[in-house]
Amino acid sequence: xxxxxxxxxxxxxxxxxxxxxxxxxxxxxxxxxxxxxxxxxxxxxxxxxxxxxxxxxxxxxxxxxxxxxxxxxxxxxxxxxxxxxxxxxxxxxxxxxxxxxxxxxxxxxxxxxxxxxxxxxxxxxxxxxxxxxxxxxxxxxxxxxxxxxxxxxxxxxxxxxxxxxxxxxxxxxxxxxxxxxxxxxxxxxxxxxxxxxxxxxxxxxxxxxxxxxxxxxxxxxxxxxxxxxxxxxxxxxxxxxxxxxxxxxxxxxxxxxxxxxxxxxxxxxxxxxxxxxxxxxxxxxxxxxxxxxxxxxxxxxxxxxxxxxxxxxxxxxxxxxxxxxxxxxxxxxxxxxxxxxxxxxxxxxxxxxxxxxxxxxxxxxxxxxxxxxxxxxxxxxxxxxxxxxxxxxxxxxxxxxxxxxxxxxxxxxxxxxxxxxxxxxxxxxxxxxxxxxxxxxxxxxxxxxxxxxxxxxxxxxxxxxxxxxxxxxxxxxxxxxxxxxxxxxxxxxxxxxxxxxxxxxxxxxxxxxxxxxxxxxxxxxxxxxxxxxxxxxxxxxxxxxxxxxxxxxxxxxxxxxxxxxxxxxxxxxxxxxxxxxxxxxxxxxxxxxxxxxxxxxxxxxxxxxxxxxxxxxxxxxxxxxxxxxxxxxxxxxxxxxxxxxxxxxxxxxxxxxxxxxxxxxxxxxxxxxxxxxxxxxxxxxxxxxxxxxxxxxxxxxxxxxxxxxxxxxxxxxxxxxxxxxxxxxxxxxxxxxxxxxxxxxxxxxxxxxxxxxxxxxxxxxxxxxxxxxxxxxxxxxxxxxxxxxxxxxxxxxxxxxxxxxxxxxxxxx
Ligand SMILES: *Cc1c(COP(=O)(O)O)cnc(C)c1O
Numbered sequence: 001x002x003x004x005x006x007x008x009x010x011x012x013x014x015x016x017x018x019x020x021x022x023x024x025x026x027x028x029x030x031x032x033x034x035x036x037x038x039x040x041x042x043x044x045x046x047x048x049x050x051x052x053x054x055x056x057x058x059x060x061x062x063x064x065x066x067x068x069x070x071x072x073x074x075x076x077x078x079x080x081x082x083x084x085x086x087x088x089x090x091x092x093x094x095x096x097x098x099x100x101x102x103x104x105x106x107x108x109x110x111x112x113x114x115x116x117x118x119x120x121x122x123x124x125x126x127x128x129x130x131x132x133x134x135x136x137x138x139x140x141x142x143x144x145x146x147x148x149x150x151x152x153x154x155x156x157x158x159x160x161x162x163x164x165x166x167x168x169x170x171x172x173x174x175x176x177x178x179x180x181x182x183x184x185x186x187x188x189x190x191x192x193x194x195x196x197x198x199x200x201x202x203x204x205x206x207x208x209x210x211x212x213x214x215x216x217x218x219x220x221x222x223x224x225x226x227x228x229x230x231x232x233x234x235x236x237x238x239x240x241x242x243x244x245x246x247x248x249x250x251x252x253x254x255x256x257x258x259x260x261x262x263x264x265x266x267x268x269x270x271x272x273x274x275x276x277x278x279x280x281x282x283x284x285x286x287x288x289x290x291x292x293x294x295x296x297x298x299x300x301x302x303x304x305x306x307x308x309x310x311x312x313x314x315x316x317x318x319x320x321x322x323x324x325x326x327x328x329x330x331x332x333x334x335x336x337x338x339x340x341x342x343x344x345x346x347x348x349x350x351x352x353x354x355x356x357x358x359x360x361x362x363x364x365x366x367x368x369x370x371x372x373x374x375x376x377x378x379x380x381x382x383x384x385x386x387x388x389x390x391x392x393x394x395x396x397x398x399x400x401x402x403x404x405x406x407x408x409x410x411x412x413x414x415x416x417x418x419x420x421x422x423x424x425x426x427x428x429x430x431x432x433x434x435x436x437x438x439x440x441x442x443x444x445x446x447x448x449x450x451x452x453x454x455x456x457x458x459x460x461x462x463x464x465x466x467x468x469x470x471x472x473x474x475x476x477x478x479x480x481x482x483x484x485x486x487x488x489x490x491x492x493x494x495x496x497x498x499x500x501x502x503x504x505x506x507x508x509x510x511x512x513x514x515x516x517x518x519x520x521x522x523x524x525x526x527x528x529x530x531x532x533x534x535x536x537x538x539x540x541x542x543x544x545x546x547x548x549x550x551x552x553x554x555x556x557x558x559x560x561x562x563x564x565x566x567x568x569x570x571x572x573x574x575x576x577x578x579x580x581x582x583x584x585x586x587x588x589x590x591x592x593x594x595x596x597x598x599x600x601x602x603x604x605x606x607x608x609x610x611x612x613x614x615x616x617x618x619x620x621x622x623x624x625x626x627x628x629x630x631x632x633x634x635x636x637x638x639x640x641x642x643x644x645x646x647x648x649x650x651x652x653x654x655x656x657x658x659x660x661x662x663x664x665x666x667x668x669x670x671x672x673x674x675x676x677x678x679x680x681x682x683x684x685x686x687x688x689x690x691x692x693x694x695x696x697x698x699x700x701x702x703x704x705x706x707x708x709x710x711x712x713x714x715x716x717x718x719x720x721x722x723x724x725x726x727x728x729x730x731x732x733x734x735x736x737x738x739x740x741x742x743x744x745x746x747x748x749x750x751x752x753x754x755x756x757x758x759x760x761x762x763x764x765x766x767x768x769x770x771x772x773x774x775x776x777x778x779x780x781x782x783x784x785x786x787x788x789x790x791x792x793x794x795x796x797x798x799x800x801x802x803x804x805x806x807x808x809x810x811x812x813x
Contacts, residue, residue, distance in 0.1 A: 018082030097148030110182025157366030169197030360432030361392030690780030708754030
């Protein structure tokens with residue numbers, strides 16, 4: 001491995017500056033926060049819109065990293081490590097990966113398409129791994145950065161690769177083609193996703209086809225547009241439900257919960273069963289089947305393996321566990337590469353110092369078991385894992401390679417001993433191959449609550465944060481408002497993520513909220529917007545920073561500050577410039593100055609004000625008057641007190657509408673959670689929360705019968721009614737009932753009939769094929785929180801923060 005990494009980097013055009021050529025490169029990294037960085041890491045310092053990794057090089061050298069790919073050498077790092085200086089580190093990463101790929105010579109399947117890439121990849125891995133040592137991209141690592149990172153996991157023992165490539169705009173695919181150099185091409189469902197970056201479908205397809213420039217065969221669902229534009233040199237292997245000229249003709253019928261496929265392939269006829277009925281799964285399964293046919297598998301093997309296909313769980317989920325544990329559920333795969341990713345995720349999400357990993361045997365590493373478990377053990381050590389629980393014959397045999405490890409030969413053996421293991425106050429990563437059925441372990445460890453959950457997409461939060469960061473001028477800091485339990489989305493978990501993203505400040509409404517965050521281990525400075533006088537001692541004790549908005553409050557705080565002999569304790573001065581809620585008014589500024597002058601117990605960290613109309617350009621003049629007054633009053637404070645605090649006045653809609661008033665910091669709130677009142681901006685934000693439940697019971701009522709309290713719904717015809725266990729006590733407004741509101745079941749609208757009850761509501765599912773236990777979406781992508789708010793004559797803020805605390809929050813990426 002190390003020779004190949006060295007060779008690949010040496011063939012990237014770069015100026016080498018360094019003298020330690022005692023190379024032992026085993027891996028590459030682009031994440032400065034990964035605990036896996038060390039002497040064997042080649043670190044690529046990528047430069048993003050909001051983050052320049054060059055600033056972390058100094059710290060990385062201190063942790064032992066010796067080799068860097070950079071665009072410049074930071075002054076304080078000169079002579080302290082090896083540097084490959086290049087023009088653009090992302091391009092260098094891609095060239096490096098392309099070089100690395102060229103050192104291997106075995107079939108590589110390249111997948112692209114709009115939908116289904118990751119599922120097809122995972123299924124192909126399942127179908128082919130009995131016969132091949134497969135290397136595949138982890139999760140959905142399919143971007144301009146993800147693909148290079150996937151490629152470098154190839155090693156000498158692999159003999160088949162499966163890599164996915166995803167693009168969002170023109171001209172990206174050429175680069176990915178050079179990196180993956182697939183020999184077998186697969187185009188999955190072409191759909192309508194990501195159409196924004198392209199003029200039309202033709203352009204999108206022809207861009208995707210660039211991945212297949214040099215393949216020996218292209219496998220695809222036959223389609224006229226593709227046939228017209230695909231390169232005539234390429235050998236095509238297509239399938240179709242209706243076009244007999246396709247290489248493989250398929251007809252299907254549903255039988256119970258399965259689909260039977262009849263395959264006509266040349267002179268041959270097969271009948272194959274797959275355990276799915278939905279269109280997307282059937283299409284993805286046929287794509288996999290095509291690969292088996294191309295690889296000339298016999299009928300029996302194809303039948304046996306296809307029947308075992310399973311739903312793929314691709315997400316790492318964070319769940320609340322028993323005894324105050326938090327669980328990271330990755331119970332569907334176990335390979336070395338995905339273990340690395342899961343351990344990084346564990347570090348970024350851990351809620352408790354103590355970290356436990358429950359790990360099954362690892363498959364398909366391509367390494368000997370001895371070497372594999374040595375590496376796994378090194379990885380565990382570098383991630384500072386406190387205890388390891390190994391499950392499986394092989395990992396048990398290598399138990400002594402780990403420190404503080406217990407092992408069990410089977411999952412059942414572990415479950416029998418479960419109560420002796422005393423899981424409490426720790427973060428537990430559960431990582432196992434499917435065959436180990438670790439979902440049983442998850443079920444044991446998971447806190448039991450009712451079936452309604454609010455799912456929070458942490459990636460969407462990261463993306464939304466980056467979206468707003470990209471609107472900021474250089475050096476403008478960002479405070480994120482996590483008041484009201486992160487606008488209903490979860491306080492601690494979101495704060496933890498924000499800390500990971502290095503935002504500058506957090507804002508909460510009351511001291512209690514800040515104390516909770518600090519006690520849970522959040523180190524970011526936290527401003528308390530509305531501190532009550534009685535909470536000042538607690539604020540001081542927990543190092544929170546109060547917003548001071550009146551002379552009365554200031555005197556009260558100073559009194560305590562003097563008693564406690566504080567020195568330069570950070571406070572924030574709020575000015576009232578027109579909102580008329582909290583803040584010093586124009587006529588109190590002189591008293592404020594007189595009180596603060598010469599006082600050493602406190603330090604004015606920032607001066608802020610809040611806008612009343614930043615979201616509505618009809619009131620632009622009013623907004624500018626607020627900004628002008630803020631400028632005037634804050635300047636006066638600064639010059640008379642001779643201080644240079646941070647100044648900030650913009651909330652989310654202010655960031656978008658009043659860029660010139662960003663001052664030193666902005667306060668991001670609702671935008672982080674995926675809501676904007678501007679239609680254009682809304683399109684660019686990602687949905688964060690999805691409120692989900694299930695169907696408890698289904699019944700059919702006759703014409704004239706009624707549903708619910710007060711008989712507010714009377715059936716006009718035989719009507720199928722489903723009951724959902726969520727009601728106004730969970731935060732669903734009663735106004736949303738009586739056929740104004742709807743929920744989504746199987747992608748169809750089911751209107752709420754009758755009045756919403758305290759813990760339940762009923763919906764009309766007459767035209768929806770659904771069963772008891774099926775999933776129900778209350779809000780999320782559809783209906784959106786904004787849509788519901790509009791219909792109920794309120795604002796999204798109220799809908800989000802109303803979801804009650806008894807609804808369990810589940811976080812995932
Ligand atoms: C809540 C709040 C914000 C954030 O507002 P959004 O509209 O959610 O961005 C900013 N500043 C103050 C003082 C707030 O109370």
